[in-house]
Amino acid sequence: MSTPPVGIIMGSQSDWPTMREAATLLDELGIAYETRIVSAHRTPDRLWDYGKTAAERGLQVIIAGAGGAAHLPGMMASKTRVPVIGVPILTKALSGVDSLYSILQMPRGYPVATMAIGAPGAANAALMAAGILALQEPALAARLDAWRTALSASIPEAPTDD
Numbered sequence: 154m155s156t157p158p159v160g161i162i163m164g165s166q167s168d169w170p171t172m173r174e175a176a177t178l179l180d181e182l183g184i185a186y187e188t189r190i191v192s193a194h195r196t197p198d199r200l201w202d203y204g205k206t207a208a209e210r211g212l213q214v215i216i217a218g219a220g221g222a223a224h225l226p227g228m229m230a231s232k233t234r235v236p237v238i239g240v241p242i243l244t245k246a247l248s249g250v251d252s253l254y255s256i257l258q259m260p261r262g263y264p265v266a267t268m269a270i271g272a273p274g275a276a277n278a279a280l281m282a283a284g285i286l287a288l289q290e291p292a293l294a295a296r297l298d299a300w301r302t303a304l305s306a307s308i309p310e311a312p313t314d315d
């Protein structure tokens with residue numbers, strides 16, 4: 154089976170309810186993806202292999218979600234030149250600020266495009282991936298434009314009581 158353009162990876166099964174937001178949006182936009190649980194802490198060899206083969210397999214964007222000591226996105230960025238979009242998972246102890254800072258503060262040379270905490274960040278990660286892929290795919294660019302127009306049109310001009 155050929156490699157899809159997007160890889161959605163996450164540190165744990167417990168991240169899936171959040172990361173599913175990214176998958177749902179990619180579905181809506183007709184973008185193929187694969188999903189994997191990869192942890193820098195718990196499955197370092199899996200992380201190594203995934204990062205080492207990402208470019209040669211044909212992945213074009215990696216969306217990486219992790220919570221707490223969220224080293225996965227940064228470690229993946231250190232292992233592959235494929236752009237990594239990081240999603241900080243909302244945590245109970247520190248409200249996801251731990252995840253956010255862990256992903257955001259990368260040293261020079263190994264960037265991670267860091268999204269907002271939680272589900273909105275996961276959705277935006279998919280839209281960011283779509284925008285990157287749309288640079289080379291006019292049909293996808295048209296679908297993304299239509300999606301944005303529809304969202305804009307759905308916003309009421311004035312608030313209602315219920």
Ligand SMILES: Nc1c(C(=O)O)ncn1[C@@H]1O[C@H](COP(=O)(O)O)[C@@H](O)[C@H]1O
Binds near residue numbers: 166191193222223
């Ligand atoms: N941050 C990381 C990494 C990593 O960065 O490699 N691996 C797992 N985790 C995170 O641990 C949290 C709790 O995981 P469990 O629910 O499995 O205990 C998850 O949010 C996961 O992303």
